[in-house]
Amino acid sequence: MAYFADTEALYKCLGTLFDRVAQDGEIGPKLGAAGMVIRFVYTEPDAQITVDTKSKVEKEGFHFTNTYGPCDLVPDVLMTMKGDVGHTFWLGKVNLINALTRRQIVAEGPIPKILKLLPIIKPTYKLYPEILKELGLANLII
Amino acid sequence: MDLGGGYAGRMLRVQRFVGGCGVAAGLFADHVAAGRFGPTDPANPLIVMTGPLCGTSLPAVARFTVSSRSPLTGLWGESNVGGYFGAELKFAGLDGIVIVGRAAAPAYLFVHDGGAELEPAGDLWGKDAYEVCDLLAARHRCDTKPAQVFTIGPAGERGALYAAIVNRKHHVAGRTGMGTVMGSKNLKAVVVSGRAAVPIADKRLFEEVKKRVLQKMRDSIVIESLREAGTLAVMDPGILMGDVPIKNWQVGEWDAGYEALCSTSYGNRLQVGRKTCFACPVVCKREVEVTEGRFKVARGAGPEYETVASRGMLCFNSDLEAVARASELANRYGLDTITLGATIAFAMECFEHGLITTEQTGGLDLTWGNAETIVRCVELTGEQEGFGKLLGLGSARMADAIGRGAHDFLACVRKLEAPMHDPRAAHGMGLAYATGPRGACHVSSLNMALEHGMNSYPEIGLDGPFEERSSQGKARLTKLAQDLGQVALTSASVCQHAASAFGASDLRDMLDAVTGVGWTLPELMECGERIWMLKRALSHALGSTGADDRLTRRMLTALSSGGASGSVPDMELMLGEYYELRGLDRSGRPTRETLDRLGLADLAGIMEEPR
Numbered sequence: 001m002a003y004f005a006d007t008e009a010l011y012k013c014l015g016t017l018f019d020r021v022a023q024d025g026e027i028g029p030k031l032g033a034a035g036m037v038i039r040f041v042y043t044e045p046d047a048q049i050t051v052d053t054k055s056k057v058e059k060e061g062f063h064f065t066n067t068y069g070p071c072d073l074v075p076d077v078l079m080t081m082k083g084d085v086g087h088t089f090w091l092g093k094v095n096l097i098n099a100l101t102r103r104q105i106v107a108e109g110p111i112p113k114i115l116k117l118l119p120i121i122k123p124t125y126k127l128y129p130e131i132l133k134e135l136g137l138a139n140l141i142i
Numbered sequence: 143m144d145l146g147g148g149y150a151g152r153m154l155r156v157q158r159f160v161g162g163c164g165v166a167a168g169l170f171a172d173h174v175a176a177g178r179f180g181p182t183d184p185a186n187p188l189i190v191m192t193g194p195l196c197g198t199s200l201p202a203v204a205r206f207t208v209s210s211r212s213p214l215t216g217l218w219g220e221s222n223v224g225g226y227f228g229a230e231l232k233f234a235g236l237d238g239i240v241i242v243g244r245a246a247a248p249a250y251l252f253v254h255d256g257g258a259e260l261e262p263a264g265d266l267w268g269k270d271a272y273e274v275c276d277l278l279a280a281r282h283r284c285d286t287k288p289a290q291v292f293t294i295g296p297a298g299e300r301g302a303l304y305a306a307i308v309n310r311k312h313h314v315a316g317r318t319g320m321g322t323v324m325g326s327k328n329l330k331a332v333v334v335s336g337r338a339a340v341p342i343a344d345k346r347l348f349e350e351v352k353k354r355v356l357q358k359m360r361d362s363i364v365i366e367s368l369r370e371a372g373t374l375a376v377m378d379p380g381i382l383m384g385d386v387p388i389k390n391w392q393v394g395e396w397d398a399g400y401e402a403l404c405s406t407s408y409g410n411r412l413q414v415g416r417k418t419c420f421a422c423p424v425v426c427k428r429e430v431e432v433t434e435g436r437f438k439v440a441r442g443a444g445p446e447y448e449t450v451a452s453r454g455m456l457c458f459n460s461d462l463e464a465v466a467r468a469s470e471l472a473n474r475y476g477l478d479t480i481t482l483g484a485t486i487a488f489a490m491e492c493f494e495h496g497l498i499t500t501e502q503t504g505g506l507d508l509t510w511g512n513a514e515t516i517v518r519c520v521e522l523t524g525e526q527e528g529f530g531k532l533l534g535l536g537s538a539r540m541a542d543a544i545g546r547g548a549h550d551f552l553a554c555v556r557k558l559e560a561p562m563h564d565p566r567a568a569h570g571m572g573l574a575y576a577t578g579p580r581g582a583c584h585v586s587s588l589n590m591a592l593e594h595g596m597n598s599y600p601e602i603g604l605d606g607p608f609e610e611r612s613s614q615g616k617a618r619l620t621k622l623a624q625d626l627g628q629v630a631l632t633s634a635s636v637c638q639h640a641a642s643a644f645g646a647s648d649l650r651d652m653l654d655a656v657t658g659v660g661w662t663l664p665e666l667m668e669c670g671e672r673i674w675m676l677k678r679a680l681s682h683a684l685g686s687t688g689a690d691d692r693l694t695r696r697m698l699t700a701l702s703s704g705g706a707s708g709s710v711p712d713m714e715l716m717l718g719e720y721y722e723l724r725g726l727d728r729s730g731r732p733t734r735e736t737l738d739r740l741g742l743a744d745l746a747g748i749m750e751e752p753r
């Protein structure tokens with residue numbers, strides 16, 4: 001059974017994480033400096049999150065902008081994966097190189113630039129389980 | 143024998159040992175059988191050997207090997223290096239050079255089309271490797287092309303046990319102290335220059351396989367990452383996996399270090415250009431320059447991953463400019479970057495525990511992360527002065543000298559310091575280290591590509607994916623990864639990075655196109671098995687036993703944080719299975735049946751009486 005029952009459940013978990021990271025005093029500015037538009041396209045359930053670290057940030061307290069659902073922004077990097085892969089990735093349980101070479105994550109665009117972000121996003125692997133607990137979804141922690 | 147291409151045509155062992163280190167091990171066995179010699183005795187042969195692909199226009203095949211009895215380990219030693227020297231040696235009409243004896247006075251060897259001369263090197267003795275590369279390349283030109291220079295620095299002249307040999311400043315044969323052997327022969331450099339082309343047996347297949355592997359390289363995210371970030375590309379995912387050892391293998395996470403030493407930081411703060419090896423489109427070498435601050439670095443060869451990890455993360459040093467300066471110095475002095483960084487980290491831990499004091503260090507403060515001290519340690523080791531004499535022994539012999547529990551801080555196998563890839567994050571790598579013929583080695587097997595998910599080799603039954611932090615099934619994986627590695631990486635001398643884009647069949651086709659020998663994949667795998675077993679027998683003949691197939695206590699102590707936290711390789715399980723698969727007896731010694739099966743029966747004699 002999939003970790004996310006539907007699109008709404010995915011946005012609830014990953015959306016909370018992405019917004020928390022965008023406001024994080026440490027990770028936010030570093031990711032905000034990446035100067036890229038990264039789109040995560042999820043299947044099972046279908047969902048789409050676009051992380052824009054290129055445009056001017058409108059929302060106060062945010063270091064970059066997240067858009068949930070389809071949007072017109074042209075992504076520099078497109079990463080397509082199942083919802084389960086997305087969930088386990090943010091728990092730090094996915095070997096990204098392995099997932100990319102085996103096409104569990106299909107990436108288009110300058111992948112090395114994504115790999116360079118790995119040290120920056122590392123703290124999120126601790127943050128995501130905390131968020132799941134806050135949301136009352138500790139059962140999703142593996 | 144009649145060979146279609148790839149070889150200069152004067153060797154007889156290629157069908158059994160393919161080339162490079164395989165052929166070198168075969169030649170070395172003859173010397174071992176002929177009599178006893180120590181690492182710095184004139185009788186110890188220094189064997190420089192290319193593989194059949196080297197010098198062709200195939201991508202990522204510029205590497206070659208240097209082999210001898212190692213001064214650092216006392217056992218079979220080998221070092222694998224890229225650059226331009228190997229191709230030029232082929233252009234000079236030679237597959238390899240075997241150097242024995244000792245010159246009466248410092249000399250260098252000049253090899254050119256159809257000839258070789260020993261030239262006096264009194265004016266070069268004492269000069270650093272960069273100076274010698276420039277001087278000799280300018281002195282010997284072939285038409286408009288500079289000669290290729292392979293030289294030691296002062297460390298090799300002065301007997302540091304892990305001296306390296308340097309080509310064109312960027313390319314260093316570091317491991318196991320081959321530069322020390324060269325220095326003991328009063329040989330400062332080998333210079334090669336030639337005009338010949340490497341013959342190709344099947345030009346149609348050659349073009350087809352070249353097109354195929356170039357396309358695979360273009361499609362590979364690993365190659366793309368190497369092109370973008372150099373060898374530091376492995377740092378970023380390595381940090382997450384727990385692959386990068388920190389503070390002498392004691393710590394699982396160090397965020398400040400990651401931030402300071404990651405590939406982005408390197409690109410922003412150091413990098414000014416990119417370089418490559420002969421005919422290689424990957425372009426993974428980096429040029430760096432530091433014009434301000436305490437640690438200035440002249441524009442030139444930048445530190446690679448192993449250097450940034452060993453002089454940075456392992457020494458708990460987040461000063462990237464100091465790492466770059468220490469790297470430049472190590473190259474100039476001609477020192478193995480891995481053993482050097484590991485030995486300094488080991489010394490820092492000894493200092494922390496009071497096993498080394500400022501009295502012994504000559505006043506140097508070896509506190510963790512002291513950047514000035516790290517740079518000074520490189521200078522002292524290169525000069526072989528003061529505390530540098532102790533550092534020049536390498537960590538294992540240094541622990542022998544210090545005693546009092548210092549061995550607990552070691553991370554090495556057979557006295558060779560482990561590279562910067564933590565076996566707690568990939569258990570098969572631990573087995574590959576423990577059973578590596580030269581000691582802890584990450585470049586003679588394909589474990590890293592397999593376990594970290596960079597590649598798979600379904601043609602030989604290694605399809606994956608493999609659970610990194612598990613010991614189950616790793617004996618089989620490691621045996622096959624070593625057998626293919628012995629052929630592909632150390633004998634055909636394909637670059638490990640490129641091998642992450644190639645399949646086993648690609649390797650077979652490359653060899654077939656160039657040589658025309660027509661090996662099948664099972665035959666190549668048997669060659670790999672034979673080469674591994676030959677090196678194993680050589681190490682037994684030189685005093686190693688199965689008892690040395692061990693990781694140190696430090697490497698088997700679980701970390702409490704990081705990507706590899708709580709994970710420890712089950713060596714007993716893996717070794718038991720591995721010995722059986724390899725045809726070793728319970729003490730780890732090749733059985734008579736195994737030697738017979740691989741056509742190595744003549745080695746049984748030399749193992750009887752350790753040299």
